[in-house]
Amino acid sequence: MLRSLLNSRGVALRSFRAAFSTETVTGAGDESIIDFVDTVTESSEAQNQSFASLLRNSKFMQLGDFNGRLVVGKIVHRIQEDVYIDFGLKFNAVCKVPAVNAEAYRSGARVLIRLLDPELSERFLGSKKDLTLLEADAVLVRLLSNVPRQQRQNQNQKTSEVAPKDSEATATSSSSSPPV
Amino acid sequence: MRRVISLATHAERAFSSRVSALQKPTPSTSSSVPDRATLEKGTVQPTVLKPFVSASLQHEDLFNFEKLVHVDEMFKARIHYGHKVGTVNNNMKWALYGERLGVCLFDLDITKQYLVRALNFVAHVSMRGGMILFVTSNRDTMFDVEKAAEEVGQYSHVRKWQSGTLTNTRQLLGASVRLPDAVCFLSTLTSLGENHPAIIEAAKMAIPTIGVVDSNSDPAYLTYLVPANDDTPQSTEYLLRMFKEAVRRGQDERKRLQQGK
Numbered sequence: 001m002l003r004s005l006l007n008s009r010g011v012a013l014r015s016f017r018a019a020f021s022t023e024t025v026t027g028a029g030d031e032s033i034i035d036f037v038d039t040v041t042e043s044s045e046a047q048n049q050s051f052a053s054l055l056r057n058s059k060f061m062q063l064g065d066f067n068g069r070l071v072v073g074k075i076v077h078r079i080q081e082d083v084y085i086d087f088g089l090k091f092n093a094v095c096k097v098p099a100v101n102a103e104a105y106r107s108g109a110r111v112l113i114r115l116l117d118p119e120l121s122e123r124f125l126g127s128k129k130d131l132t133l134l135e136a137d138a139v140l141v142r143l144l145s146n147v148p149r150q151q152r153q154n155q156n157q158k159t160s161e162v163a164p165k166d167s168e169a170t171a172t173s174s175s176s177s178p179p180v
Numbered sequence: 181m182r183r184v185i186s187l188a189t190h191a192e193r194a195f196s197s198r199v200s201a202l203q204k205p206t207p208s209t210s211s212s213v214p215d216r217a218t219l220e221k222g223t224v225q226p227t228v229l230k231p232f233v234s235a236s237l238q239h240e241d242l243f244n245f246e247k248l249v250h251v252d253e254m255f256k257a258r259i260h261y262g263h264k265v266g267t268v269n270n271n272m273k274w275a276l277y278g279e280r281l282g283v284c285l286f287d288l289d290i291t292k293q294y295l296v297r298a299l300n301f302v303a304h305v306s307m308r309g310g311m312i313l314f315v316t317s318n319r320d321t322m323f324d325v326e327k328a329a330e331e332v333g334q335y336s337h338v339r340k341w342q343s344g345t346l347t348n349t350r351q352l353l354g355a356s357v358r359l360p361d362a363v364c365f366l367s368t369l370t371s372l373g374e375n376h377p378a379i380i381e382a383a384k385m386a387i388p389t390i391g392v393v394d395s396n397s398d399p400a401y402l403t404y405l406v407p408a409n410d411d412t413p414q415s416t417e418y419l420l421r422m423f424k425e426a427v428r429r430g431q432d433e434r435k436r437l438q439q440g441k
Contacts, residue, residue: 051277051288054255065281090261090283090412118283121264130266131373132396134411 059088069115072144075107085111085138089118093138101143110144237304243429245299249422251288254295257418259408260286262395272395275407284395291407295419298390298404299426302362306430307437310361313337314423315378318367321416325366328420332427335360337378346381364390364423367410368397375400392419 055061063069073087083105084092093113097105105111116139121132214222214232222229236242254260262268262276262284275294277287305312314329314336316322322338329336337345342352349357363382368391370376375398382389383401391402394410409415 049252051251051255051260054252054288055260055277055285058255061280088258090258090263090409119264121266123266129269129396130264132263132267134371 066115066118070141071113071115071138073111073113073138075105075109075111078105078107083107083111083140085113085140087113087115087136087138089136091119091134091136093136095138095140098140104143112141112144113138114141241296241300243300243303243426243433245296245303245422245426248425249292249295249299251292254288254291254408254418258412258415259291259418260288261409261412261415262286267396269396269398271399272393272397272407275393275405276395286395286407286409294404295406295408295422298406299422301388301404302364302390302423302426303430303433305362306427307433308430309434311335311358312427313360313363314366315341315363315376316366316416317341317370317376318410318416319371320411320413321366324413324417324420328424332424332431334427341377343377344381346378346385346387359385359387362388362390365402366392366416366419368393368402369410392416 063071071087073085073093075083076086076092077084078097081097081102083095083097085095086092093115095113115136117137119132120135120137121130123130212232214229218228218232230238260277265279265282265284268276268284275286275290277285279285302312312329312334314325314334316325316336316338325338326336344352346359349359363378365376365379368376368379373396379389379391379401388403389401390404390406391397391399392406392408392410393399393402394408397410399405406419408419
């Protein structure tokens with residue numbers, strides 16, 4: 001389901017204006033991902049479970065090999081063109097904001113990232129221990145819309161009016177960003 | 181006596197009765213001061229002095245922190261995530277549950293045991309009117325630590341540590357200063373991966389320390405260890421909540437005792 005959704009979204013992203021027209025179509029898909037993630041991470045009937053069973057049933061274990069996994073994260077911090085994405089492990093992932101629609105990548109927004117490494121650490125020649133950068137390595141895939149379903153339905157009419165304005169704003173920001 | 185304690189049913193009443201029960205026999209036992217031979221033996225084997233220590237100090241968990249600390253809460257706060265296995269300190273392997281695809285994981289049952297012990301110590305210090313200094317060098321959590329310390333009327337140091345702050349107060353501050361009675365480290369490593377200089381200074385001044393140690397930290401010279409994740413803000417938030425509760429329980433007990441007198 002995720003792959004088909006991504007494909008549809010990838011097609012949508014090819015033309016920026018088309019993204020807004022398909023937004024309403026894929027919006028329901030975004031919602032279902034967020035709902036799914038919320039229910040999985042925030043289930044808390046596990047009051048008396050042992051650590052071993054908690055760990056066994058955790059998303060961390062279900063993730064398997066980290067390399068190349070798609071995970072949902074939340075932007076917790078933004079410094080100019082860098083966003084810090086919290087995806088539920090020890091460290092935040094630091095990614096560059098894409099030039100397109102850069103304004104939407106602000107703190108609190110949900111994003112889909114492709115996880116490469118949960119912690120960037122490397123052993124330098126001659127040292128006995130790894131040196132760690134205290135951050136995760138990931139590639140930003142795309143933004144997940146974060147608007148609840150009711151609001152979205154209410155705003156459906158409005159977005160069609162606002163969309164041209166948004167595209168202008170992002171176009172100006174993307175054109176102004178390279179000199180900065 | 182301990183059996184009497186464990187029989188008390190209601191948590192609130194259990195606590196007050198526990199303390200009052202413990203206070204009564206204290207004068208009778210402390211009247212029997214250890215003789216010279218026992219003291220000499222105590223320098224080699226400190227456990228022989230245990231009967232002479234106040235009964236409230238002999239209780240493992242006087243403030244009932246066993247009920248406060250939950251493994252699932254710690255799990256949600258991401259306490260169990262360690263660093264990559266390549267950075268692990270040999271002296272921290274005792275606290276690890278294992279390694280998952282190169283990532284170390286703490287055993288939260290061990291962490292709970294050690295956290296309860298540390299909280300018990302903090303509450304005891306606070307019950308006796310002690311001053312606790314919260315120290316961290318983690319930039320992400322420094323404001324949380326400052327705020328938490330202020331909320332419970334304790335102290336914090338989260339900026340650059342000037343060497344001699346504890347050992348050389350006369351020179352640095354120009355007057356004799358009261359040193360903290362306990363130092364609590366929320367992260368023991370600086371951003372460069374070196375040990376926090378305050379650990380050694382506290383050890384030199386015989387100040388007991390509580391240290392949250394991650395899988396890459398060095399547990400040396402720390403009195404009470406809490407093996408836990410010290411990098412994630414959620415984890416530090418949880419630990420601060422626990423330490424604040426410990427300080428509050430100690431303060432409440434102190435108030436109660438003073439009013440009782």
